[in-house]
Amino acid sequence: MPELPEVETVVRTLRPHVLDCRITGARLLRAACLHPLSLPPACLTGCRVTAADRRGKLALLRLDTAQAEAQALRATPELVLVAHLRMTGSLLAHPCATAPGPYTRCLLDMRGARGPFRVFFDDVRAFGQLLVCAPPTLERWPFWRDLGPEPLELDATALAGRLAGRRAALKAVLLDQKTLAGVGNIYADESLFAARLDPRRPADSLAPEEVAALLASLQDVLRRAIDQCGSSIRNYRDANGNAGAFQNSFAVYGRGGKPCPRCGRPLHRLRVAGRGTVCCPRCQR
DNA sequence: TCCTCCCTGTTC
DNA sequence: GAACAGGGAGGA
Numbered sequence: 001m002p003e004l005p006e007v008e009t010v011v012r013t014l015r016p017h018v019l020d021c022r023i024t025g026a027r028l029l030r031a032a033c034l035h036p037l038s039l040p041p042a043c044l045t046g047c048r049v050t051a052a053d054r055r056g057k058l059a060l061l062r063l064d065t066a067q068a069e070a071q072a073l074r075a076t077p078e079l080v081l082v083a084h085l086r087m088t089g090s091l092l093a094h095p096c097a098t099a100p101g102p103y104t105r106c107l108l109d110m111r112g113a114r115g116p117f118r119v120f121f122d123d124v125r126a127f128g129q130l131l132v133c134a135p136p137t138l139e140r141w142p143f144w145r146d147l148g149p150e151p152l153e154l155d156a157t158a159l160a161g162r163l164a165g166r167r168a169a170l171k172a173v174l175l176d177q178k179t180l181a182g183v184g185n186i187y188a189d190e191s192l193f194a195a196r197l198d199p200r201r202p203a204d205s206l207a208p209e210e211v212a213a214l215l216a217s218l219q220d221v222l223r224r225a226i227d228q229c230g231s232s233i234r235n236y237r238d239a240n241g242n243a244g245a246f247q248n249s250f251a252v253y254g255r256g257g258k259p260c261p262r263c264g265r266p267l268h269r270l271r272v273a274g275r276g277t278v279c280c281p282r283c284q285r
Numbered sequence: 286t287c288c289t290c291c292c293t294g295t296t297c
Numbered sequence: 298g299a300a301c302a303g304g305g306a307g308g309a
């Protein structure tokens with residue numbers, strides 16, 4: 001399930017493939033995977049990739065339209081291709097002859113200095129979405145507009161401000177992309193364990209030193225996960241098809257019933273904010 | 286603020 | 298053959 005570290009890894013591994021390359025064709029294989037605000041992917045033909053970025057759990061390709069085949073687009077200097085991978089989405093670079101698989105939802109034919117190749121948007125569960133649009137349209141997308149700050153570019157004072165007045169469970173507030181952009185179930189559970197905080201605590205009940213501990217734990221977990229190229233639970237892969245390794249470092253996620261790494265007592269499995277949650281009732285308060 | 290739904294492969 | 302995985306939209 002691609003969260004911030006997985007999307008960061010996808011973007012880092014995709015960037016060397018696509019940067020400065022031209023899109024020579026685009027095929028949408030499943031219409032439902034296109035965001036309602038999106039232009040048809042075919043309009044990307046002729047565009048050149050100028051950047052590959054990440055915002056929260058979103059992967060973004062920025063495109064120069066100067067040589068777009070669709071004449072109308074040349075009035076717009078830039079397009080963006082936004083991919084939300086949700087649960088099982090992936091962006092994969094393949095040789096140009098590779099045929100789409102059963103779960104390929106969109107494919108881009110590209111050409112760069114090293115010749116032609118393809119990028120697949122694969123997604124087993126079909127929860128993921130693609131959005132092709134001009135930057136002003138992005139600002140009309142409420143999810144984008146309301147995204148909270150990047151957790152790796154935040155200080156404790158700012159986090160405290162974002163938790164203030166939020167009476168919902170701490171974990172629910174961390175998963176809310178308006179609070180912070182990019183935290184999902186894995187890294188919420190792992191950082192709450194590292195910070196010794198009960199996921200059910202009201203978010204606005206944290207003392208300043210607890211907020212500081214939470215931010216330090218979250219940033220540490222995210223940085224370590226990025227260093228390990230993310231977590232491969234089921235089918236997460238980077239743009240080269242390689243798995244991550246951070247799943248081998250989980251303290252609590254997916255370890256309900258197993259001994260707490262800190263106190264040795266069994267980890268509890270519960271449901272918080274409608275999500276499976278693992279925590280240690282003794283170590284997390 | 287919380288619940289249900291979407292989607293499909295895997296596990297029980 | 299049901300339960301489960303879960304991010305986000307939409308509704309209660």
